[in-house]
Structure formats: structure tokens, C-alpha cells
Amino acid sequence: MNIIVCIKQVLDAKDVHLDPVTNNLVREGVPSIMNPYDHYAVEEAVRLRELLGGKVTVLTMGPPQAEEVLRQAVSCGADHGVLVSDRAFAGADTWATSYTLAMAVQVIEAFDLILLGKQAIDGDTAQVGPSLAMRLGVPYVTCVQKVREASDSGLILERMMDDGYDLLAVDYPVLLTVVKGINQPRVPSLKGKMRAKTMEMRKLSAADIGADPLCIGLPGSPTQVEKVFSPPVRSQGTVFTGSLDEQIDQLVDSLKPYL
Amino acid sequence: MDYFLSEEQKMIVDTARQxxxxxxxxxxxxxxxxDKFPREILNAMAQADLFGIPVPEEFxxxxxxxxxxxxxxxxxGRGCIGVGTAFAASSLGIYPILQAGSQEMRERYLPDAAAGKKFAAFGLTEANAGSDASGIQTTAVxxxxxxxxxxxxxWITNGGEAQIYTIVAITDRSKGPRGASMLVVEEGDPGFSCGPKEKKMGIRASSTTELIFKDCRIPQDRLIGRKGTGFITIMKTLDSSRPxxxxxxxxxxxxxxxxxVCYAKQRIQFGKPIIAFQAVQHMLADMAIQLEAARALVYGAARHIDAHPHNMSKVSSMCKVFATDMAMKVATDAVQVMGGYGYMREYPVEKMMRDAKILQIYEGTNQIQRNVVGQELNKEYARASVNG
Structure with missing residues (x-):
């Protein structure tokens, strides 16, 4: 069973804020983490490998420092890491990202299963999973909340819905995106951390994956971010005090100018 | 304070912290x-390789x-010393095998212990043999x-939960301290059973029971090391485990x-957080000073032991006494700082105070530790006077 897990390095949401002047994300001093949903995808992949054998390859597209999340995934039990990194990928939207990941997947190896977190906490689009499946020509199931049964021939899954869940049987190859709570991700083991520290990660450039320059990065992205801004800060409001009648008088007086 | 830990040691800290x-x-x-045994937590620790820390890589x-x-x-210990005790007692249980077991015995028990698939326990104490180990009545013939x-x-920690028990028994009473030997007893051995769980003041997540041997028959090769070396193995085991x-x-x-500290910053009395009052500040300062002094001593003692000195009893006992007396004092003072809230079960410090007490009692009472330190001083100074 060959499993590929696509993961993403994101800024820790607890510390994210925008520069009030430039409206750009302030990255300095903000720790980068593995997208929280991806933890569940890595854990589910490792569990399936423990059950069925095979190997788990984690794949990420990002700047060189995104290698950190690959190491984190290896410390949690993944077998190999692949970093797809190139300046030409900068500015990719979900369309260009899924193209890049699809090209990379085809270079890596044949797969039975691809797992992703249902979305990343920075863009929050939840588009990359389905888009990647479309490009690879495999069926997909989003928002998987439980793998009920797993065998070499296929999976029985619960797909989370607003009013319960769908029960689905799928064959390989298939792509799944998983939700929080599908499992409890393990604490990285000491041996896993030691292995992750020294493991050589495979690095692929745009040329290595045979990407069309017009399909990657900014040129390949139909979505252009025109402006990012923080919502205006709301004023504190006015608190009227005194007896109820006095408060009503004050309220009426304060509304009069708008009449 | 920076204690200059290695990369590997920082990994251990991070893993255990998580x-x-x-x-x-x-x-x-x-x-x-x-009074629930933390099986799931121990399984998570096993998965994270914590049980493998003291076991050599070859196993x-x-x-x-x-x-x-x-x-x-x-x-x-920052989380719960009941859970910590269950974990520590398993390490204690395999130490005799690590220290004195044959290669065959190590191969048989250590891999499962390192993987956390099997828990261990250490059986020394008896009704008439606690501080005075020479009062041991259990026999092996x-x-x-x-x-x-x-x-x-x-009062055997992990009793009923462990699969591997290293126990001491008298194999030749006529030889006094040299007549004691250590043996491995396994869960399920005929004639071996565990008593009911004891009801304790603290560390209630850990299991404490009697181990009962009634014509318990075990193979000859369960002897740890040579016959009659039980006390030496025990002393070496406890010297290594006390830190x-x-x-x-x-x-x-x-x-x-x-x-x-968090409470004192939030609790307002007389219009100010109580940490602004010198009476409270000084208590907190003393707690922090004592804690850091103890940490420096414990880390120092552990590094000393890792250098495999000929004699480590003194530093091992010193750090056990100092850090556990400190823990009792700091936990008691934390309850005092928090006043009525501290006394309530809604807050965790009353449990810490109940739990802390055992640290001064088990693995050799703090009075026995002071005996060890005193006796070592006596020996050292005897040599010093001879050598000038």
C-alpha cells in the first residue's frame, strides 16, 4: 500500500496579524507549524500502513524551510519526505498548487491512496484536495471522519455531513481529505525524532517535475489577491448610566442628531 | 536556568512535556x-518510546x-506523580535485569520492556522489612x-498491572546479607498472585498491592546474576533510581x-493582586529558590551517576532528600498561597500536597537517605584523616 500525504506549512494562527500600514502578513517572529488538519491525515496514513503494510510518503510544496513539516511528519511515523520547492512556485493559488502537486505525485511513484487535511488554516479554501484528485483522474471523498474498515482491496468510510454522515465504500486509487477528530494523532516518538533529524528529504524543482512555467506560481494562478485588510476596529460604544428613565432620555438625546 | 542539555535530551523533554x-x-x-490506573497514558508513553530511555539500544x-x-x-511529575510513579516503577523493575541479568535474560525481557509492551515492578518491601532490608522473610529454595x-x-507499585516482577528473596539465611538473591517472577506463574489495590492518600493513579507467593515455582534461570548478590543489586538499583x-x-x-504564581497574580485583596504583597512574594520567591537549587543538585547528581563513579550512594541520597523535602514544602506553601481555594479539590494543588508526601517515604525514607549520607561522610573522613 503506497500512501502519499500532502501537507502544508502554515503560520501559527494564534500569532498571525497584519501590518496595519502595508496590510501584509507579518511573518517575522511568527512560528510556522504543520497545518493542524494535516496531522490527522499523517496519523491516518501511518495507521493504515501499520494495518496493511506499505509506506507513507509526505509531500509538501513550499519554501526550503517547509522541510521542517516533513521532518515533523517523519517523526510521527511517515517513511519518506518530498519537498517541491522552486522560486517559480511563489504566489500559487489553489489551481496552480494542485497542478504542481499532481505533477510531483506523478514523479514520485504509483500510489494507492492520497490523504490531505480537509483544508489549510491559512487560505481555508478546502479546494486543493478535490482539485488534485481531478487532475490525477482519481475519485475523491472529502471530510472523512472515520475509516471503518480497511483492506488491500478498498476502504469503508464515513463522510461527515451537516446532518450525520454518508457511509461510502471506495476502491483504490482514491484521494481522501480528513477532518479533525478522525483519530488522535500520536506524540512523535523519540526514535521518530532521531530519524527525522538526520533523514535526507527528496527535493524536486519545477524542472524536476516537468512543470509548464505558465501553469505554476503567479502566472498559473487565476486568483489574484487585490487587497488584504483587517476589519475596522469597532468603537467601544457608549454606556448610559443612571435610572432607567434617565438612560432612556440619554439614548433619545443621542439619537436625535440622526433623525 | 540553562543546564546545557544535548539535542537528544531536549527531545526527551519535549516528548515527555507533550x-x-x-x-x-x-x-x-x-x-x-x-483510583484509576493510567493504562492509556502509559500506552501513549510506550508509543513515544519513553519506556525505552534506560534500555540499551541493542535491546x-x-x-x-x-x-x-x-x-x-x-x-x-509536573502532570501527576501518580502516573510518573507507575512509569518510574516499571524502570525500577527492570534495573536489576539491566544491572545484573545474564545476556539471555536481558534478551528475553528488555525488548518488551523498552517497547512498553510489558510493565515491570520491583519487589523488596515486606511487612517486617522496609527501611531494614535484612528483615526479609520471603524465601526461595x-x-x-x-x-x-x-x-x-x-506495597508493591505496579502490583497487578505489571507482567515482570523482580523480587528479592532469601536463598540462604545463614549467610546474612549475602544470603539474599533477586529473581524474576512473571504474571501467571503458578503460586503467584497479587492482593487487592491499597487505598492511598495520594498517587492514587498508581497501583499498589501485595505480591503473594505460595509455593510459587519458577525456572532456575530466573535468578538475576549470581546467588547471594541480591543486596548488591538492590543497592546499585536504588542508587541509580533515586534521582x-x-x-x-x-x-x-x-x-x-x-x-x-498564576493565582497570586489574579487574586485581588485590598485592591491589589496578592502577589503585590511582600508576605506572598517572599513565599513564592523561597519556593522558586528552593526548586532551582534542587534542580541543580538533581541534574548534577544524575550527571555524576552517568559518569559511572565507583560510589554514587551519597549524591544519589542527597538529591533524593533535598528535592523531595523541597517538593513537600513547595506544595504545602502553594496551598497556603491559594488559601481556601488551594484546599478545594477544584484546584490541583491539594492533590499535589497529598501526592508529595510519598516522595519523602518511598524508595528509602528521607531519614534512611540521611543515614546513607552520614555513613558515607564517616567513611570519607576516616580516609581523609588517614591520608592527611
Missing amino acids: ITNEYIIPHRAALDEQ GGFGGGCLDIVLALEQL LDGDEWVVNGTKQ GIAALGLGLAQAALDEA
């Missing part, structure tokens, strides 16, 4: 209330030393190619200090 924060702290109150472990296990136990064990061990108990004290005291 287990503590995610698995222990959210459940410690319930485990305490329900699937991490090959760590005393400081490595101290760092892990300090973090676990060779009959053909089997040992026949009879007797009862008391671990000290480390539980460090963790507990750190947690108590954290709670007390």
Missing part, C-alpha cells in the same frame, strides 16, 4: 478521584542514562531445577509553583 500536557494534565483529577531502547530518565520524570518461592511482598524520584519532586514543585 505527553504530560495532552494526556496527563486533562485526566489527572479523574484518575485520582477514581531496542534509547540507551539513555540517569539524566535522560530524570528529564522525562520531571516532566511527567531450589528444588530440582526450579525455585520455590514463599512469602508476601507489601528519578527526586525528579518527580522537581516536576511536582514546578507545577505547584506555577499554580501559586
Whole structure:
């Protein structure tokens, strides 16, 4: 069973804020983490490998420092890491990202299963999973909340819905995106951390994956971010005090100018 | 303070901290209330390789030393020393095999212990033999190619939960201290059973039972080391393990200090947070000073032991006494700083105060530790006067 897990390095949401002047994300001093949903995808992949054998390859597209999340995934039990990194990928939207990941997947190896977190906490689009499946020509199931049964021939899954869940049987190859709570991700083991520290990660450039320059990065992205801004800060409001009648008088007086 | 830990040691701290924060702290109150053995938490620790820390790499472990296990136990102690005790007692249980077991015995038991698939326990104490180990009544008599064990061990941590028990029994009473031997008893051996769980004041997540041997027959090769070397193995085992108990004290005291300081910053009396009052500030300062002094001593003692000195009893006992007396004091003061809230079960410090007491009692009472330090001083100074 060959499993590929696509993961993403994101800024820790607890510390994210925008520069009030430039409206750009302030990255300095903000720790980068593995997208929280991806933890569940890595854990589910490792569990399936423990059950069925095979190997788990984690794949990420990002700047060189995104290698950190690959190491984190290896410390949690993944077998190999692949970093797809190139300046030409900068500015990719979900369309260009899924193209890049699809090209990379085809270079890596044949797969039975691809797992992703249902979305990343920075863009929050939840588009990359389905888009990647479309490009690879495999069926997909989003928002998987439980793998009920797993065998070499296929999976029985619960797909989370607003009013319960769908029960689905799928064959390989298939792509799944998983939700929080599908499992409890393990604490990285000491041996896993030691292995992750020294493991050589495979690095692929745009040329290595045979990407069309017009399909990657900014040129390949139909979505252009025109402006990012923080919502205006709301004023504190006015608190009227005194007896109820006095408060009503004050309220009426304060509304009069708008009449 | 920076104690210049290695990369590997920082990994151990991070791993144990994550287990503590995610698995222990959210459940410690319930485990305490329900006297519940923390099986799931121990499984998570096993998965994270914590059980492998003291086991050599050739047996699937991490090959760590005393400081490595101290760092892990300090973090676990920050969460709950009941859970920490269950973990520490398993390490204690395999130490005799590590120290004195044959290669065959090590191959048989250590891989499962390192993987956390099997838990261990250490059986020394009896009704009439605690501080005075020479009062041991349990006997092991060779009959053909089997040992026949009879007797009862008391207050054995991990009793009923462990699969591997290393126990001491008298194999030749006429030889006094040289007549004691250590043996491995396994769960399910004929004639071996565990008593009911004892009801304790603290560390209620850990299991404490009697071990009962009634004509318990075990194979001859369960003898650890040579016949008659039981006391030497026990002493070496306890010398290596005591800093671990000290480390539980460090963790507990750190947690108590954290709670007390956070409370003192929030609690308003007479119009100010109580941390603004010198009476409270000085208490907190003393807690922090004592804790840091104890940490420096425990880490120093652990590093000393890792250098494999000829004699480590003195520093081992010193750090156990100092850190556990400190933990009792700091936990008591944390309750005092928090006043009525501290006394209530809604807050974690009353549990810490109940738990801390055992640290001064088990693995050799602090009075016995002072005996050890005193006797070592006596020997050292005798040599000093001879040597000038």
C-alpha cells in the first residue's frame, strides 16, 4: 500500500496579524507549524500502513524551510519526505498548487491512496484536495471522519455531513481529505525524532517535475489577491448610566442628531 | 536556568512535556478521584518510546542514562506523580535485569520492556522489612531445577498491572546479607498472585498491592546474576533510581509553583493582586529558590551517576532528600498561597500536597537517605584523616 500525504506549512494562527500600514502578513517572529488538519491525515496514513503494510510518503510544496513539516511528519511515523520547492512556485493559488502537486505525485511513484487535511488554516479554501484528485483522474471523498474498515482491496468510510454522515465504500486509487477528530494523532516518538533529524528529504524543482512555467506560481494562478485588510476596529460604544428613565432620555438625546 | 542539555535530551523533554500536557494534565483529577490506573497514558508513553530511555539500544531502547530518565520524570511529575510513579516503577523493575541479568535474560525481557509492551515492578518491601532490608522473610529454595518461592511482598507499585516482577528473596539465611538473591517472577506463574489495590492518600493513579507467593515455582534461570548478590543489586538499583524520584519532586514543585504564581497574580485583596504583597512574594520567591537549587543538585547528581563513579550512594541520597523535602514544602506553601481555594479539590494543588508526601517515604525514607549520607561522610573522613 503506497500512501502519499500532502501537507502544508502554515503560520501559527494564534500569532498571525497584519501590518496595519502595508496590510501584509507579518511573518517575522511568527512560528510556522504543520497545518493542524494535516496531522490527522499523517496519523491516518501511518495507521493504515501499520494495518496493511506499505509506506507513507509526505509531500509538501513550499519554501526550503517547509522541510521542517516533513521532518515533523517523519517523526510521527511517515517513511519518506518530498519537498517541491522552486522560486517559480511563489504566489500559487489553489489551481496552480494542485497542478504542481499532481505533477510531483506523478514523479514520485504509483500510489494507492492520497490523504490531505480537509483544508489549510491559512487560505481555508478546502479546494486543493478535490482539485488534485481531478487532475490525477482519481475519485475523491472529502471530510472523512472515520475509516471503518480497511483492506488491500478498498476502504469503508464515513463522510461527515451537516446532518450525520454518508457511509461510502471506495476502491483504490482514491484521494481522501480528513477532518479533525478522525483519530488522535500520536506524540512523535523519540526514535521518530532521531530519524527525522538526520533523514535526507527528496527535493524536486519545477524542472524536476516537468512543470509548464505558465501553469505554476503567479502566472498559473487565476486568483489574484487585490487587497488584504483587517476589519475596522469597532468603537467601544457608549454606556448610559443612571435610572432607567434617565438612560432612556440619554439614548433619545443621542439619537436625535440622526433623525 | 540553562543546564546545557544535548539535542537528544531536549527531545526527551519535549516528548515527555507533550505527553504530560495532552494526556496527563486533562485526566489527572479523574484518575485520582477514581483510583484509576493510567493504562492509556502509559500506552501513549510506550508509543513515544519513553519506556525505552534506560534500555540499551541493542535491546531496542534509547540507551539513555540517569539524566535522560530524570528529564522525562520531571516532566511527567509536573502532570501527576501518580502516573510518573507507575512509569518510574516499571524502570525500577527492570534495573536489576539491566544491572545484573545474564545476556539471555536481558534478551528475553528488555525488548518488551523498552517497547512498553510489558510493565515491570520491583519487589523488596515486606511487612517486617522496609527501611531494614535484612528483615526479609520471603524465601526461595531450589528444588530440582526450579525455585520455590514463599512469602508476601507489601506495597508493591505496579502490583497487578505489571507482567515482570523482580523480587528479592532469601536463598540462604545463614549467610546474612549475602544470603539474599533477586529473581524474576512473571504474571501467571503458578503460586503467584497479587492482593487487592491499597487505598492511598495520594498517587492514587498508581497501583499498589501485595505480591503473594505460595509455593510459587519458577525456572532456575530466573535468578538475576549470581546467588547471594541480591543486596548488591538492590543497592546499585536504588542508587541509580533515586534521582528519578527526586525528579518527580522537581516536576511536582514546578507545577505547584506555577499554580501559586498564576493565582497570586489574579487574586485581588485590598485592591491589589496578592502577589503585590511582600508576605506572598517572599513565599513564592523561597519556593522558586528552593526548586532551582534542587534542580541543580538533581541534574548534577544524575550527571555524576552517568559518569559511572565507583560510589554514587551519597549524591544519589542527597538529591533524593533535598528535592523531595523541597517538593513537600513547595506544595504545602502553594496551598497556603491559594488559601481556601488551594484546599478545594477544584484546584490541583491539594492533590499535589497529598501526592508529595510519598516522595519523602518511598524508595528509602528521607531519614534512611540521611543515614546513607552520614555513613558515607564517616567513611570519607576516616580516609581523609588517614591520608592527611
